[in-house]
Amino acid sequence: MQPKLTNPEADRSERVSPVDDDDVITPPGRVRRLLRAQTPAHWAVSAVLVLIGIQMAISVARNSNFQWDVVGDYMFSRPILTGLARTLELTAISAVVGYALGALLAVMNLSGAYLPAAVSRAFVWFFRGTPLLVQLLFWFNLGALYRSISVGVPFGGPTFFSVDSNSVITPFTAAILGLGLNAGAYFSEVVRAGILSIHHGQVEAASALGLSRTQTLRTVIMPQAMRVIIPPGFNEIIGMLKYSSMVSVLAVPELLYTAELIYARTFQTIPMLIVASIWYLILTTILSIVQHYIEKHFGKGFRNPKVSDRAGDRATAYQLEGPPEGERMLGGESGGNR
Amino acid sequence: MTEMVIAKKIRKRFGDTEVLHGLDLTVQAGEVVCLIGPSGSGKSTLLRCINHLERPNGGTVTVNGELVGVVRKKSGLTPMRPAQLSKQRTDIGMVFQSFNLFAHKTALENVALAPRLARRESREEAVRRAEKLLAQVGLAAFHNSYPAEMSGGQQQRVAIARALAMLPKVMLFDEPTSALDPELVGEVLDVIRTLARHGMTMIIATHELSFARDVADRVVFMDAGQIVESGPAREVLAQPREERTRAFLSRIL
Known part of the structure; x- marks a missing residue:
């Protein structure tokens, strides 16, 4: 039972932020709570917001310049879907390249070994410090810097194979290189933040148990770091999905460039941009949903902080809760027994 | 009786401060040793040197007859490979x-x-x-x-x-009850007592003097990175020989 509060404010606060005894909040319960929390001022603001929303919806729907019929025609047209597939392909490959590279760079940075750490920092410094657009153009024009790309023993040793730059650096590979290396630089900082968030005691406990450094990294550090890595990590993936539109400068026929090609011919600029935007929104929504579930998976064992003292109260209550029935200490007796 | 842990002339520096000034500690198999002493006296650091979570700046640790963390070569002692150290730590x-x-x-x-x-x-x-x-x-x-x-x-x-x-062949406890609410201390100490009864070799840094009196075969009082006094629990706690031990005990009791 909650003790009765004598404070005159008590009734009011009870009404403004009611807290049930059980932790489980069902969706209807959430709505009820939300409605109960409303004050007259809240109602007034809500009413204004709803009115503005309706007004905007009507104006968008009624304005024929949006050409919603054209949007509908092109939404599932073959060129747009092909462009969409290209965008997904670009994002997926650069995300994998970027994530692998980022994890490697982060571990190098935190390895404590001087040279790997310096190389990692230099990489991040360079690829985070120059515009992605410039990097993309550079990769695309690599052939101007190096005629051919060879693999062999350096300093005059034999060459194993050699290829012409222009045949390797297609717009697509340039795009992957640009997006992937750039993402790697950003990802490495995300991964580093995740690793830094792990309490040193976790690593010490693992070492004291005799786990190797690799085992510690794999089973103790990374799974916990993922909890911190996922939200900004998905920020990067979602960002990359949209940055991939920058590849349109290399004439890679991804979603945006395909839309551009169509409106260059038909002059239906606005509806084509809307088609592209809707697809970007759909993709980012799917990614956000995936993020939610992955976060849930890696959140196991952690109580997420709530931005109110109520969370603290609940944690304390939990701590003080006694052991469940049937739990008995071994050697219940205490005192001089040696 | 055989010697389970032998720490010889252990020195540890953090930056310019030396926190362990070359101390010696030998623990027999099956023996329970409690380390007591004020905060900052080096109890934790000593424990952490034993399993090489901290690498001592001088001295050697031997557990169950094996040098910990270093290998003896012609040129002297050199740090061992991480994998080898991990294996030792399982003991x-x-x-x-x-x-x-x-x-x-x-x-x-x-x-x-x-x-x-x-x-x-x-x-x-x-x-x-x-x-x-x-x-x-x-x-x-x-x-x-x-x-x-x-x-x-x-x-x-x-x-x-x-x-x-x-x-493990030996258990190290670094103030196992210091972070606990008073009413939860007992349940943890009971577990340690049971281990002692079963003959586990243990080194326990603790502030729980009555527990030390009950469970320890030997109490070691540390202050400022040195072992000041060491002996059977009842002697050290009831009739300390050293002034520093007396001062500490009177402060804590």
């Missing part, structure tokens, strides 16, 4: 003040993890032993609880079970 159990349970794993997973990875036990074997150990520390009902769902006392008992799962 030395450690329990921390702040429990340090793996937060993303359940109690059972916490206990079963290291045997599988470092001792190459099968999953079934590791889990079976983990279940037994959790039952021994009175937490049979908590297999699937995460550390955040347990009280401090419960977490510390899981931590003890986790260390025991490696079948």
Whole structure:
């Protein structure tokens, strides 16, 4: 039972932020709570917001310049879907390249070994410090810097194979290189933040148990770091999905460039941009949903902080809760027994 | 009796401050030694030097007849390979003040993890032993609880079970009850008492003097990085010979 509060404010606060005894909040319960929390001022603001929303919806729907019929025609047209597939392909490959590279760079940075750490920092410094657009153009024009790309023993040793730059650096590979290396630089900082968030005691406990450094990294550090890595990590993936539109400068026929090609011919600029935007929104929504579930998976064992003292109260209550029935200490007796 | 732990002339510096000034400690197999002394006297650092969580700047540690963390070569002592050190550490159990349970794993997973990875036990074997150990520390009902769902006392008992799962030859306790609410101290000390009864070799840094009197074969009083006095528990605690020990005991009691 909650003790009765004598404070005159008590009734009011009870009404403004009611807290049930059980932790489980069902969706209807959430709505009820939300409605109960409303004050007259809240109602007034809500009413204004709803009115503005309706007004905007009507104006968008009624304005024929949006050409919603054209949007509908092109939404599932073959060129747009092909462009969409290209965008997904670009994002997926650069995300994998970027994530692998980022994890490697982060571990190098935190390895404590001087040279790997310096190389990692230099990489991040360079690829985070120059515009992605410039990097993309550079990769695309690599052939101007190096005629051919060879693999062999350096300093005059034999060459194993050699290829012409222009045949390797297609717009697509340039795009992957640009997006992937750039993402790697950003990802490495995300991964580093995740690793830094792990309490040193976790690593010490693992070492004291005799786990190797690799085992510690794999089973103790990374799974916990993922909890911190996922939200900004998905920020990067979602960002990359949209940055991939920058590849349109290399004439890679991804979603945006395909839309551009169509409106260059038909002059239906606005509806084509809307088609592209809707697809970007759909993709980012799917990614956000995936993020939610992955976060849930890696959140196991952690109580997420709530931005109110109520969370603290609940944690304390939990701590003080006694052991469940049937739990008995071994050697219940205490005192001089040696 | 055989000597389980021999620490010889251990020196440890952090930056310019020397926190251990070349101290010696020998612990017999089956012996329970309590380290007492004011905060900052070097109790934790000594324990951490024994399993080489801190590498001593001088001196050697021998556990069960094996040099810890270093190998003797013609040129002198050189640090051993990390993999070799990891293997040695499986013989030395450690329990921390702040429990340090793996937060993303359940109690059972916490206990079963290291045997599988470092001792190459099968999953079934590791889990079976983990279940037994959790039952021994009175937490049979908590297999699937995460550390955040347990009280401090419960977490510390899981931590003890986790260390025991490696079948260590010696257990190091670094102030195992200092982070606990007073009413939870007893349950953890009871587990340690039971271990003592079963003949486990233990070195325990603690502020619980009455516990030390009960359980310790020997009490070692440390101050300012040195061992000031060492002897049977009742003697050191009841009739200390050294002035510094007396001063400390009168402050804490």
